[in-house]
């Protein structure tokens with residue numbers, strides 16, 4: 001048939017043009033690491049997904065938001081300085097647009113914290129022992145906030161959509177499907193909130209490394225000693241024998257991570273030296289359970 005090659009070539013050219021267009025439009029370079037990122041999800045859409053994921057989590061009857069000032073005040077203090085630093089970082093534009101909100105989830109058994117696209121931050125009281133003090137919490141929040149600002153969730157969603165639909169269909173799916181349960185499920189997984197849907201996807205090594213590096217600089221800029229980040233990961237590693245805490249299963253900690261952090265100190269320490277120092281108090285003591293919530297999938301090594 002004469003028409004077959006014609007149709008194939010027509011099909012191929014449409015796909016090729018669409019692919020080139022999408023890659024051209026959706027490709028961005030990380031301002032700190034110069035890593036190329038494929039992003040087919042618009043920032044506004046991603047922020048909406050973040051808001052929706054947070055609402056869903058807040059409505060979970062098993063979630064208790066802490067109103068204890070001893071738990072809430074230090075978290076809000078640290079988050080405010082990290083957010084302020086973000087507004088003066090290379091992510092200033094996104095940080096200004098985010099509708100920031102900080103919550104403490106009263107759950108001494110869950111060692112976790114997250115920051116969602118759009119600016120919703122939550123810290124579980126279970127991570128207080130590893131954070132230990134406000135500088136340790138700054139290291140954790142710096143890391144989490146960078147996952148949101150560097151659009152790691154959107155990157156994971158883009159990859160998920162491409163895997164499910166292919167390049168052209170993914171763009172169509174995005175336009176026509178809007179906010180629906182299927183997209184929401186993909187977002188929950190992409191934002192690291194997968195326990196709710198039974199799948200806990202670890203962030204990739206590149207995402208982790210990027211969040212560690214830029215998060216370290218951000219915490220230093222906010223006036224927190226970057227060397228506390230190393231101690232946080234050492235405390236995480238010390239407690240990870242047996243059942244790893246939830247935070248560790250999505251954020252695999254290894255010797256290389258600590259070695260990387262130490263290497264980046266040369267850049268982070270001068271920033272800290274020049275920054276207005278933050279007050280640093282110890283976090284309140286909680287009664288941790290012997291093991292954090294059991295992750296639904298085995299942790300991925302980096």
Ligand SMILES: [Zn+2]
Nearest residue numbers: 203208211251
């Ligand atoms: Zn992470």
